[in-house]
Amino acid sequence: MLIRTGEARTQRMDLGLAGLLSLVAGALNAAGFVVAGSFTANQTGNLSMVSETLVQGQVLLALSFAGLVLAFITGAALAALGIQWGERLGVRETYALAVAAEAAILLGLGALLAATGGPAETHVVIVLSFVMGLQNAVTTVISRARVRTTHVSGMATDIGIELAALLGSPRLRDDARPKLVLHSLTLACFAVGGVLGTLAYAIVGHWLFTATGVLLAAIALPELALARRD
Numbered sequence: 001m002l003i004r005t006g007e008a009r010t011q012r013m014d015l016g017l018a019g020l021l022s023l024v025a026g027a028l029n030a031a032g033f034v035v036a037g038s039f040t041a042n043q044t045g046n047l048s049m050v051s052e053t054l055v056q057g058q059v060l061l062a063l064s065f066a067g068l069v070l071a072f073i074t075g076a077a078l079a080a081l082g083i084q085w086g087e088r089l090g091v092r093e094t095y096a097l098a099v100a101a102e103a104a105i106l107l108g109l110g111a112l113l114a115a116t117g118g119p120a121e122t123h124v125v126i127v128l129s130f131v132m133g134l135q136n137a138v139t140t141v142i143s144r145a146r147v148r149t150t151h152v153s154g155m156a157t158d159i160g161i162e163l164a165a166l167l168g169s170p171r172l173r174d175d176a177r178p179k180l181v182l183h184s185l186t187l188a189c190f191a192v193g194g195v196l197g198t199l200a201y202a203i204v205g206h207w208l209f210t211a212t213g214v215l216l217a218a219i220a221l222p223e224l225a226l227a228r229r230d
Contacts, residue, residue, distance in 0.1 A: 024193060
C-alpha cells in the first residue's frame with residue numbers, strides 16, 4: 001500500500017490507502033475544531049477566515065489562521081522534499097517512512113499533552129495542520145494525485161464530474177466508475193472519521209492523538225518491513 005507508486009498501484013491499494021488515511025484525517029480535522037474552533041484540513045476555510053478577520057481588524061486572529069495555512073504548506077513541502085530525497089537514493093520505504101513520521105508526531109503530541117496538560121490550543125492545531133499537509137502530500141505523490149485524503153472540495157468536484165460521465169459514452173463510463181468508487185469512499189471515510197473523532201475526543205480527550213498515532217504506526221511499520229524484506 002505504501003511501496004508501489006503511480007501506475008504500478010492497483011485499485012485495491014488506492015482504496016485501502018484512501019479509506020484508512022481519510023478516516024484519520026477526518027478524525028483529526030474534527031478534533032481540531034473541538035479544541036480550537038478551527039479546521040486543520042480545510043485550508044480554504046482558514047484562508048477565508050484570514051480575510052474576514054483582517055477586515056474586522058482582528059490582526060492577531062488573522063495571523064493565527066494564516067499560521068494554520070503556513071503549517072499545512074510546510075508539512076506538505078517537507079514531505080515532498082523527503083520523498084524526492086528518498087526516491088533519488090532509491091529508498092523503497094520512503095512513503096512508509098513519511099507515514100511513520102506522521103505517527104511519531106501524533107504520538108509525541110499525545111505524550112506531551114498527557115505529561116503537561118497541553119500547550120496552548122493554537123499550538124495543537126498548528127501541529128495538526130502540519131500533519132495534515134504532510135499526509136496529503138504523501139497520498140497525492142504516491143498515487144499521482146488519485147488519492148487526496150484531506151482535499152474534500154476537490155473530491156466532491158471529482159464525484160460530480162464522474163457522475164456526469166456515467167451518462168456519457170461507454171468509454172467515459174468505464175473510466176469514471178473506479179474513480180467514483182475511490183472518491184466516494186474517501187469522502188465517506190473522512191465523514192465517518194469526523195464523527196468518530198468528535199465522539200472520541202469527548203470521551204478520551206487528547207488520547208485521541210495517541211490512538212491515531214498508533215493506527216498510523218500500525219499501517220506504516222508492516223510496510224517498512226515488507227519494503228526491506230523485498
